[in-house]
Amino acid sequence: MARKPAPHERIAVLGLGRFGGSLALELTFQGWEVIGIDADPRPVQAHADALAHTAVADTTDEEALRQLGVHELTNVVVGIGTDIQASIMTASLLTDLGVPHILAKALSPQHATILRRVGAHHVVLPEQEMGERMAHLVTGQILNFIQFDDDYVLAKTRAPEAVIGQTLADMELRGTYGVTVMSIKRPGERFTHTTAATTIYAGDMLIVAGDPRSVQAFCTLP
Structure with a gap:
């Protein structure tokens, strides 16, 4: 007899549109x-064979x-797409x-604010976040970009030519x-943690952290 899954x-x-269905x-x-x-x-019928349980119901x-x-x-995820009232009520x-x-999808910052006020613990704005992500990637210098908060991001980037041959201590990056x-990742190697003595060489790949403007400016150094 199959083990009953734990609650977690x-x-x-709730909501099996493009976002909810993919999730x-x-x-x-x-x-x-x-x-x-x-x-x-x-959408319930479309996902019936793939999911453990499906149901047609008013959330x-x-x-x-x-x-x-x-x-x-x-x-529980509230993935309701276009019906903002139903999303908030759910x-x-x-x-x-x-x-x-409770995790919820929002269509706008205002929608996100209301969802948090009614009790959602985590809110995402997929379209806005993807737009911001693409804007950072379009320069070609930033290869990956993750935003954790309004003022903190991580970016994967090639080492800018301006810092080649310097140690992290020499650059005084924070200041x-x-x-x-x-x-840092050398060609053909894995990512490793940096120290003040780490020297940046041409071809290195870096993981850079900071506020969005600072990270963008560093990654696009000539």
Whole structure:
């Protein structure tokens, strides 16, 4: 008999549009038992074979969520796409049900603010974040870009020519550029942690941390 997954291994994704559907499939791939719920039967039918459980239900209906056991889960995602009212009402209902970890998709900063006010613990703005990410990548100097907060990012970049041949101590990065080089990768090697004595050579790949403007300025040095 198969072991029943622990509560933290089960998750409900409410809204199976492009965002919610993709997330549900990825979570399934990672080994989670996913309950996919949507008011529209079409995406539910489309994901029925891939997800552990699917249901057509109104996510703003408390009784419907209780019948599906959503209130018993540790993690629930509000992935509702275009219906902002339903998104907010669903997040608020999950808060009332005492769900410990509510993740929600927002369509705008204002939407995100309201979701947080009604109890969502983590809010993402996929379109905005992807736009910002692409804007940083389009220069060609930044190869990867992750923003953790408004004033803190990590970027993967090729070593700018301006710093070739210098040690991190010589460059005084924090004072001069307002950034920290966290890791370095020589050609053909793996990333390793840096020290003050680390010298930057041509062809090195760097992981740089700091506020977005400072990181952008450092990565695009001539």
